[in-house]
Amino acid sequence: MSAPTSRHPTILEVAREAGASKTSVSRYFGGERERLSPALRQRIGEAARKLGYRPNQIARGLKGGRSRLLGMLVADIRNSYSVAVMHGVEQACREQGYSLLVANTGNDPAQERTHLSLLASYRVEGLMINAAGQPTRELQAMAAQGLPLVLVDRWLEELEADRVGLDNALAVDMAIDHLSAQGYRHLLFLSEPVGLASPRQQRWQRFEQRLSEEPALDGERHDPALDGSAVGALLKAFLARAGRPAAVLCANGNVTLAATRALQALGLSLGEVGLLGIDELDWCSLVPPGITTLAQPTETIGRAAVQQLLARLDDGGAALPPRHTLFSPTLIARGSTRLPATDNDKETP
Structure with a gap:
């Protein structure tokens, strides 16, 4: 006995199974379903599923x-x-x-x-x-x-x-406004190498512009390679220069991950050093006390x-x-941008 041959069902076979014309089946698969009655659409759909019919979109386009x-x-x-x-x-x-x-x-x-x-x-x-x-x-x-x-x-x-x-300028504005309102005065903007990527350029430039407009804030911006220990060394040097309260604004999710690892390696708790990332990632809510993000729609x-x-x-x-x-974006505020209470902040009994 010879092995059965594999072949694709045809549009004509779908029409016969559905009790419909070939034209109606063509309309069904050609984006004109609204021209068919609901009952006819249902019959054609059921017939196609039963036979395993799939339209050849490339051939349809050529024709x-x-x-x-x-x-x-x-x-x-x-x-x-x-x-x-x-x-x-x-x-x-x-x-x-x-x-x-x-x-x-x-x-x-x-x-x-x-x-x-x-x-x-x-x-x-x-x-x-x-x-x-x-x-x-x-x-x-x-x-x-x-x-x-x-x-x-x-x-x-x-x-x-x-x-x-x-809106990259708005995202940076929202980030700086939030960090400033939380009490952070020394800001580090951390990005992947800016290059020709326009979102990185726009966020980089807006950060510099905002710092020039805000005399109460000071900061730096850097775009290191994210491999190795470069981010940790950069953070350590920045914090030594800037003092507290300081925060890191991360230009995207990859940078947020690298900064989180670097802060953990330095033994610094989130909030003590603020951390805010552009892009919401699943793990940001899982790292205690939660990482503040700007979520893109x-x-x-x-x-x-x-x-x-x-x-x-x-x-x-x-x-x-x-x-x-x-x-x-949508700001999702978590513990990473909440400064620890000082003795002066605590309520007296």
Whole structure:
């Protein structure tokens, strides 16, 4: 007996199983379900599940000019921010009847250019970019061919495109205002190497600007490599110079983790030295007495990126000027920004 051959069920077989026309099944899988009655939609859906039918989106795009695919280029898929934003993107794509193709560059500009070509070959209808390098020329060529683009988190100044991300100046303002209100007077802004990453640049510059405007505060800013003992040595030297009360403002989650480890290694308790991180991570509530963070609305950012792409795909959307959509963070105050009570602060019996 010969082994059974594996093949994919056809759209015609789904139509026969559902007692529907081939046109109705095409509408069901082609984003026109609202033109079908609820009963017919249910029959087609049940027939497709029974037969294990999956539409060939690439072939559909080649035939009809619409792939129903959106692409996303991610600088580092291991980053918790990237994962959270992608979740919002995928949810929005699914709700709108689109599939999502994700390419991870691993912060490698050469890999980034390769993945851009790959995504274009799949005929994505729009592209969201969390840039690792400066692929301005490649993206300008795509935009000139009519491909809608949205920059997520990281801007490319020479590229006229929609932008979605955090209001970085506001985030730094909120952090400094909170630390100042809690009584911290000496501030250290700690970042990963700033380089060309626009969020790091914006946070770095806003910190310097605020210190120049606040005579009651003094501080420093540094962007060391996070490996080895560099962060611990930097913190030790800063605290020796600045004295107390001092606090560390961390530019992202990776820096918050490195600073937490360094403070623990130095035997310093959180709160005695203030610690505030931009980006909320699951473990921040678990490290006693809890780490104060500024949480980004990551799912909202992801959904907004999809919405802006779809607005471009609608009739007339291409004529709209670039839109810049910035979101506010949410302060989650915990014990790491609460100075220990002094003898003068304690109530007398």
